Amino acid sequence: MTEQRPNRVEYFSVLISCAVVSLVAIAWSWRHGAMLNYGDAVAHLHIARRVFDSHRPGLTQLGSVWLPLPHLLLIPFIAVHAWWANGAAALIPSALAWLASCAGLYRLSRRWLTPIPAAIALAFFALNPNLLYLQTTAMTEPLFVCEMVWTAVWLVEWRAALDSVNENAGNGLLWCIALALVAAVYTRYDGWIMALLAWCAIGVALLRRGRLRSRTFWLASTVVVAAPVVWLVYNATVFGDWLDFVRGPYSASAIEVRTATPGAGPPHPGWHNLWISLIFYVKCAEMDAAALAWGNILLVLSVLGTACGWFLARKHAFSWALLLLLPVPFYAYSVAYGSVPIFLPVWWPHSWYNTRYGLEMLPAFALGMGFAASFVMTTAREFKPRVAGGVAAFLLLLVVINCVLMLREGPPVYIEGTKNIEARRSYEVEIPAALRAYLQKSPGGIILMDTSVYPQIVAFTGIPLKQTINESDKEFYRSALSAPAQHAALVLAFDGDEVDRAVHAHPQGLEEERRFTAPWQPAATLYVSVTPNATTSIDMRAR
Numbered sequence: 001m002t003e004q005r006p007n008r009v010e011y012f013s014v015l016i017s018c019a020v021v022s023l024v025a026i027a028w029s030w031r032h033g034a035m036l037n038y039g040d041a042v043a044h045l046h047i048a049r050r051v052f053d054s055h056r057p058g059l060t061q062l063g064s065v066w067l068p069l070p071h072l073l074l075i076p077f078i079a080v081h082a083w084w085a086n087g088a089a090a091l092i093p094s095a096l097a098w099l100a101s102c103a104g105l106y107r108l109s110r111r112w113l114t115p116i117p118a119a120i121a122l123a124f125f126a127l128n129p130n131l132l133y134l135q136t137t138a139m140t141e142p143l144f145v146c147e148m149v150w151t152a153v154w155l156v157e158w159r160a161a162l163d164s165v166n167e168n169a170g171n172g173l174l175w176c177i178a179l180a181l182v183a184a185v186y187t188r189y190d191g192w193i194m195a196l197l198a199w200c201a202i203g204v205a206l207l208r209r210g211r212l213r214s215r216t217f218w219l220a221s222t223v224v225v226a227a228p229v230v231w232l233v234y235n236a237t238v239f240g241d242w243l244d245f246v247r248g249p250y251s252a253s254a255i256e257v258r259t260a261t262p263g264a265g266p267p268h269p270g271w272h273n274l275w276i277s278l279i280f281y282v283k284c285a286e287m288d289a290a291a292l293a294w295g296n297i298l299l300v301l302s303v304l305g306t307a308c309g310w311f312l313a314r315k316h317a318f319s320w321a322l323l324l325l326l327p328v329p330f331y332a333y334s335v336a337y338g339s340v341p342i343f344l345p346v347w348w349p350h351s352w353y354n355t356r357y358g359l360e361m362l363p364a365f366a367l368g369m370g371f372a373a374s375f376v377m378t379t380a381r382e383f384k385p386r387v388a389g390g391v392a393a394f395l396l397l398l399v400v401i402n403c404v405l406m407l408r409e410g411p412p413v414y415i416e417g418t419k420n421i422e423a424r425r426s427y428e429v430e431i432p433a434a435l436r437a438y439l440q441k442s443p444g445g446i447i448l449m450d451t452s453v454y455p456q457i458v459a460f461t462g463i464p465l466k467q468t469i470n471e472s473d474k475e476f477y478r479s480a481l482s483a484p485a486q487h488a489a490l491v492l493a494f495d496g497d498e499v500d501r502a503v504h505a506h507p508q509g510l511e512e513e514r515r516f517t518a519p520w521q522p523a524a525t526l527y528v529s530v531t532p533n534a535t536t537s538i539d540m541r542a543r
Helices: 008-031 039-050 069-078 081-086 088-110 115-126 129-134 141-162 167-185 190-208 215-239 252-259 274-289 292-316 318-325 327-337 355-383 385-409 412-441 456-461 475-482 498-505 538-542
Strands: 447-449 490-494 510-516 524-529
Touching (some): 008 088, 008 129, 039 069, 039 412, 039 456, 069 081, 069 088, 069 141, 081 088, 088 115, 088 129, 088 141, 088 355, 115 385, 129 141, 129 355, 129 385, 129 412, 141 167, 141 190, 141 318, 141 355, 167 190, 167 215, 190 318, 190 327, 274 292, 274 327, 274 412, 292 318, 292 355, 318 355, 355 385, 355 412, 412 456, 412 490, 412 510, 412 524, 447 456, 490 498, 498 524
Antiparallel strands (some): 490 524, 510 524
16 A cells, blocks of 8 residues: 545645535525533633633633633634624634535545545545534534644654654654643543543654654643643643543532432443443444444444555554544543443433533544445456446445435434423523513613523623623622622622522512523522612612
């Protein structure tokens, strides 16, 4: 097997084709109002907005649990209020990340495969309805998949250049890998493990060749190591605990403790059981990548294709592309011991939760399918040359059929998103309307509320975040909780939250205006301040 490189015409065709597919998905998501389905997507938009639209603007508003890069990329677009309210702010960064993933996967495939098998691998990846939907939202998976694919691309190219006489090319690729890993470290915690494994592998490869003293390697190592250290220092400085994202009040472990029912058994399937968690994650990846009846077939073909690729191309740095398999052990461990449950509709508890995590296996599946297609086409060409073209067309048709079947069944990632929004839809319609009606009488009135659960209420009301006092405002928030009627014109409390407890502790000067209820959600109560001379507007607070 010889190494190959796509020409500019191929790249241009790939980018144009993928851009058309992306635009179709964006148009569909826009028409169906699906960009804000996921509560996490809404929260990502909210975090990006509060960096500049709050009483305490600045990088400390990035929070401690979710990593900062996705929010930083959103900031230039979230500044437009309408784009914040309708979710359009996420389209450009997410869609561009998805498009870059497609280009990277094709480049990686073409290193070992001819154009048609590489096109089949790309089609399998690019026509996936789940990832196509997520690239219209503010979710972090499209960005991380992009970083993972390009890390694999540059690792393979760096390893191939390692034994060449052009040392500058290798150094340039080393910096590309370092920057991709830093981006991954600041996108998802999977990236921390990926950075550790990839950079250690680079160090071992250099050590074997007696080149570990490379100045470029150590400079780049400093950058890679600094990335997680900076995040630890940030947590220690802002939140007083360098591991706040692991053990703080908003961490996955804390949420698991709050939501678990005492004496009800394990909180989720695979809890403290690596085998069960592995099975759940692999099944999740299957369901995200293929129609339900084709999942096991996909897994077998992809594994066989990957084995074929390793056998044929291991001397051409194929082993470095196996980094794409990292999500399997990472999520098997995370489900078992990291408080990261995955619920699937086909298995108990027959629900949808974190189904999107399986999408990180899509590049590995696609590459394996490309090698499997190459094997089938080579076999057909060897024994029946006349039918080789028909075999290629048939394989592409199967990819399209898989996409159609997934759409007919309902992509699990999209279904989970719709169930997300169904739970909060009534609040996001009724509460903003009530707030707008009152604010017409008192423009600029301050609203005291906790925005961590229903952050989009503010955007739908049509006001800036600065017109609220919320949990991200720290000292302003604590002061307002001690005397709600003195600090806000309106108080929105959800049963059991901090604002609700503050209202019950300090009810003076508040009158109940309206009560809101929704199935399976805590009831909300809107209070109006009737305290004379209260500091209840933006202008008055500014004085």
